[in-house]
Every structure is written in structure tokens, then in C-alpha cells.
Amino acid sequence: MAAVNEECTGNLKRQLAKLFDVSLKLTVPGEPSVEPLVAASAPGKFEDYQCNNAMGLWSIIKGKGTQFKGPPAVGQALVKSLPTSEMVESCSVAGPGFINVVLSPKWMAKSIENMLIDGVDTWAPSLPVKRAVVDFSSPNIAKEMHVGHLRSTIIGDTIARMLEFSKVEVLRRNHVGDWGTQFGMLIEYLFEKFPDTDSVTETAIGDLQVFYKASKHKFDLDEEFKEKAQQAVVRLQGGDPLYRKAWAKICDISRTEFAMVYQRLRVELEEKGESFYNPYISKVIEELNTKGLVEESEGARVIFLEGFNIPLMVVKSDGGFNYASTDLTALWYRLNEEKAEWIIYVTDVGQQQHFNMFFKAARKAGWLPENDETYPRVNHVGFGLVLGEDGKRFRTRATDVVRLVDLLDEAKTRSKIALVEHGKDKEWTPEELDQTAEAIGYGAVKYADLKNNRLTNYTFSFDQMLNDKGNTAVYLLYAHARICSIIRKSGKDIDELKKTGNLALDHPDERALGLHLLRFAETVEEACTNLLPSVLCEYLYYLSDYYTRFYSNCQVNGSPEETSRLLLCEATAIVMRKCFHLLGITPVYKI
Numbered sequence: 001m002a003a004v005n006e007e008c009t010g011n012l013k014r015q016l017a018k019l020f021d022v023s024l025k026l027t028v029p030g031e032p033s034v035e036p037l038v039a040a041s042a043p044g045k046f047e048d049y050q051c052n053n054a055m056g057l058w059s060i061i062k063g064k065g066t067q068f069k070g071p072p073a074v075g076q077a078l079v080k081s082l083p084t085s086e087m088v089e090s091c092s093v094a095g096p097g098f099i100n101v102v103l104s105p106k107w108m109a110k111s112i113e114n115m116l117i118d119g120v121d122t123w124a125p126s127l128p129v130k131r132a133v134v135d136f137s138s139p140n141i142a143k144e145m146h147v148g149h150l151r152s153t154i155i156g157d158t159i160a161r162m163l164e165f166s167k168v169e170v171l172r173r174n175h176v177g178d179w180g181t182q183f184g185m186l187i188e189y190l191f192e193k194f195p196d197t198d199s200v201t202e203t204a205i206g207d208l209q210v211f212y213k214a215s216k217h218k219f220d221l222d223e224e225f226k227e228k229a230q231q232a233v234v235r236l237q238g239g240d241p242l243y244r245k246a247w248a249k250i251c252d253i254s255r256t257e258f259a260m261v262y263q264r265l266r267v268e269l270e271e272k273g274e275s276f277y278n279p280y281i282s283k284v285i286e287e288l289n290t291k292g293l294v295e296e297s298e299g300a301r302v303i304f305l306e307g308f309n310i311p312l313m314v315v316k317s318d319g320g321f322n323y324a325s326t327d328l329t330a331l332w333y334r335l336n337e338e339k340a341e342w343i344i345y346v347t348d349v350g351q352q353q354h355f356n357m358f359f360k361a362a363r364k365a366g367w368l369p370e371n372d373e374t375y376p377r378v379n380h381v382g383f384g385l386v387l388g389e390d391g392k393r394f395r396t397r398a399t400d401v402v403r404l405v406d407l408l409d410e411a412k413t414r415s416k417i418a419l420v421e422h423g424k425d426k427e428w429t430p431e432e433l434d435q436t437a438e439a440i441g442y443g444a445v446k447y448a449d450l451k452n453n454r455l456t457n458y459t460f461s462f463d464q465m466l467n468d469k470g471n472t473a474v475y476l477l478y479a480h481a482r483i484c485s486i487i488r489k490s491g492k493d494i495d496e497l498k499k500t501g502n503l504a505l506d507h508p509d510e511r512a513l514g515l516h517l518l519r520f521a522e523t524v525e526e527a528c529t530n531l532l533p534s535v536l537c538e539y540l541y542y543l544s545d546y547y548t549r550f551y552s553n554c555q556v557n558g559s560p561e562e563t564s565r566l567l568l569c570e571a572t573a574i575v576m577r578k579c580f581h582l583l584g585i586t587p588v589y590k591i
């Protein structure tokens, strides 16, 4: 048996795959391209992982005069050539050739101890990318920032956080819609209402959405105004200082409103709106033209794409640019100027066709490789609708517009009421009460969104998301707080305990919890590479489940195993906090 150098990547699946890779090369030297197939086994199975290469390998080699008699024999041979490793307790072949791997509890305990000392960042995924762009949130100026933008903000932030945890430099981009034709009418309307634009203040304009509606109303009814508005677009896009100034003012007012949402959610974003790419558009479209991609169609300039029954319009018949030309330009900029290797767009699934089309155009232009999993790479992260409890598109009460700030504030208020009902206002300082209500309220909104497979529609229900039982942030935050209180009650200095190296996983519930903790690395990696925050939520929910089982069956404080069990509690709390961090949720330490 060969020995293998075990780099501690933290990713168990990858470490096992490395071992099986060695044994594959030794067992079937003639098949160097066969990749190891290692999978985690379902909870409750006697084995922890399975290697499933034997069957497939057999079908490759059986016609080539192999010495093996069938898949089980191939499996046996793979086990025999597996390098020795402290990680593996035992390996056996079952059924048609599955290789069952049982991990060594001693090695597992040691790995958790190492994490306690070196930090959970040693369990971060390693991705083959240095820099990524996450294009998310991206509301439209002067229009409603709706729940769809809220979903984009929450999902995008988590994706950015997961990539940042994986040491990828993330450019968090707010691709705000600040350059549409709507600005013509908004500016004209502004000039009419406030001839002295300089003195216009936010409060004077009042609600920008109302302002938008009023100007749209005028635009639809008043021919003369309509013409002026169309002229205004031309002047704005031509750089007329007066129009630029009015435009900037309108953008500023919207920005203040967006910022309130970002501030509450503690989401950081850098705005590079559609207007940013304006100076580059003609050059980029010209490049596509030179490459022979752009054709004339009914007065417009379009790109015909295989597999789509409509072409992608890049220049409108009036000569203006549109959403697609801006996105193509932004992609060009991100690839060439910002040197991003992975560009991720988070919007509702309704925009999927738009993304598929301009991605395809970019491949046709040779900007992106044909294989969509090869870097530089683009991904559209789509998500479903937010529904109200009546099953229809989400709306709040009387108005048909949901002010996101109000929505978030309501979550906080409701969570505060629940805390007061539990008498927390008597136990805690007002600041503590406020901070906890905020962590729970905003955390609940985020988690309720993230836990679903993002493609499905989800029902927005304060009652559900703020329930302290079931798969909610409230339940999980309480679980974390309880662990912290167990550690506090022990009166032990946990940092001192960490140095003792006394962790053991002897009880089956300790082992099950330990295994789940160790699967953190491969789980985040999966969530990250598949752009699925729900995978991380599911992991977190199970973690609290494993913990509850452990805690019900293994006495911690005052038991002979106290030190070891406190360390296991601490490891659980650390991993939970990392999950919260990645989901953008502020942890709670006492309840």
C-alpha cells in the first residue's frame, strides 16, 4: 500500500477522492482518465462514504481482457490498493461493487480539534477562480424596488459571501437601471414642477414612485410633453449638463431609498449602473458587427442565435441602445477591464431568456468558451416569485406597492413583540432587546427566502418565518443561543479546553454530530459551485437536529466526558455561526 500525503483541505469527499485516485491508477493503469466517484452516504447508514467506481470501470475493462471477474472483484482490488490513511477506519465491498468507507472516529475528533485551534476558515472551499462579479439587487431608478429585488439582494449577498469565504475576490455590483428612456419624461416633469432644479430637495419631490406615475400619466396624455420627453432623452444621452444634473438628482433620491434597505440588511454593494457602460457601448457593438454577428432586421440591428426563435436586438430602430446592448457591454467590461473569471447574475427567472440569449451571443463572439462550465464563466441565478398568503403575487394591505423598508421594519417589530411576550424586556437592556429583535426579524426574512430552492415561488408569511419551531431562523438562532448558554454555564474557559486535545466521538450521537460538522466544507463547496444557498440552509437545519439528538442523549455539564462534549458544543456553535455569517444572519448569543 502506498502512503499519501494528506493535505488537510477540510473537504472529506475530496480527501477520499484523492485516496481512491491513487488506487484507481494502481488498479487500472491503462485507464488514466477515470475519475474517482465518491459520495457521502445518507444519514443512518453504517458507512460514511461510498466509492462507486467499480461498476462503471468494469464495463470499460471487461472487453479488454481484464484479470478481474466482475465489479465486486474490481472493488476488492481498489480497496487493496487504497493508500493507508489515518482517515479511514475500514473499507468493504458490498452488493454489485459499492465500496463502503467508514471513517476513523479518532481521526474525525482530531480534525475537529484542528478546526477549533486553526479556525473554521481552514474548512473553506477552494475554487479555481480569483475574481468574480456578483451582479445582484439592481433595482431601477424611480421605479419600485420590489420584493423581487429583495430576493435578489438576499440571494446575491449570500452567494457573494460564500465566494468571499472561498477567498475569491468578489466585485459586488449593483447594476441599477439608471439609463432608460423613462428619464426623458422624469426630467421634463421635474423641469415643469421645479423650474429651479438646483433647489429641489428630496422632500419636495416626495415619493419618487408617485412622481414617476404622475410623469407617466402626463407622458401618455400630453403629446407635446411626450415630444419634449423624447428630446430630453437625446439631450441626456448626448451629455447636456442641465439634463445630466437633473438626472443625477433623480438618481440620488432613489439611491437614498435603496440605501435604507441595504443598511437594514447590512448588504454591501457597489453601484455601477447601466449608465456606467454607456461610453463603451458603441465600441462593443461595433466589435460584434465586425465579427459579422449583427444583422439588419426591420430597421433594428439584431443578432440571430441558434435555438431561439427571436433575435437579440442590440440597436433599436431609432438608433438607441437597450437592456441587451448594455448587458453585452457590461459583460465585455467585466471580462476585459475587470478581469473577472466568473460573472453571476441574480434576477427572477422571468429574465432567463434574456440572459441565455446574450450569453450565447458572447460565446458566438468568442468572449466565452463553448463549454459553459469552463472559466471564464457566466451564470444566471434565477429565482421564483414571492407570493402572498393568498397565493397571489405578494402585495401589502391597501397599497399595491410594497415598501421594502416597511416590510423589514414589520419583521423586526413583530419579533420584538414576541420577545416582550416572553418577558425579555425585563431581563435585557433596551439595546439588547432591540438588537436581538433586529437579528431575529431580518434573519427570519432572509432565511425564509434562502431555505427554498430558489427556483420555486415562495410564500411570504410573517407568522411562518417568525415561528420559533420548525425550519426557521428563529429556531436556529435559539438553538445557537442555547449552545452558548451551555458553554457559559459550565464556567470553563473554552480557549483553555481547546488546548487539551481531549475531544472524543465515542457515543453514536457524538459521532453523528461530528461527522455532520466535518461535512461542512464539502457542503459549502457544493452550495457555492451550484449557486444554491438552500443547500447551506438544509445543512444548518440538520446541524441543529444532530445537536439536539446529541444533547438529549449525552449529558454535557458535570459528566465525566464534560471537556470533550464542551468542545463538541463549541465546534457546533462555531460552524453554526459560520453558516449564519454566510447567510447574512446576525447570531444571537442568549435567549
Ligand code: ARG
Pocket (backbone or CB within 6 Å): 135, 137, 138, 139, 140, 175, 176, 177, 327, 330, 345, 346, 347
Ligand atoms: N434592473 C433589472 C431589473 O430590475 C435587473 C438588472 C439585472 N442585471 C443585469 N445585468 N441585467 O429587472
